[in-house]
Amino acid sequence: MYRKSPEYKRRETELYDKIRNLTERLDQLRAEGKDTTEILKQLGVALEEFYLFRRKFKEGI
Numbered sequence: 001m002y003r004k005s006p007e008y009k010r011r012e013t014e015l016y017d018k019i020r021n022l023t024e025r026l027d028q029l030r031a032e033g034k035d036t037t038e039i040l041k042q043l044g045v046a047l048e049e050f051y052l053f054r055r056k057f058k059e060g061i
Helices: 006-032 037-059
Strands: none
């Protein structure tokens, strides 16, 4: 089984935390009935960043 490097795990955790925080903020804004446009844009960027990070690791770049 392949073991992920400490650097990989650190970056993965950072990205998970970023996505979780944005999701929590999105839920909060929805509950308050406020505009979620900016948070959705930020969440989209964070998800793409995570996708590219995982793809880069999978391809071994």
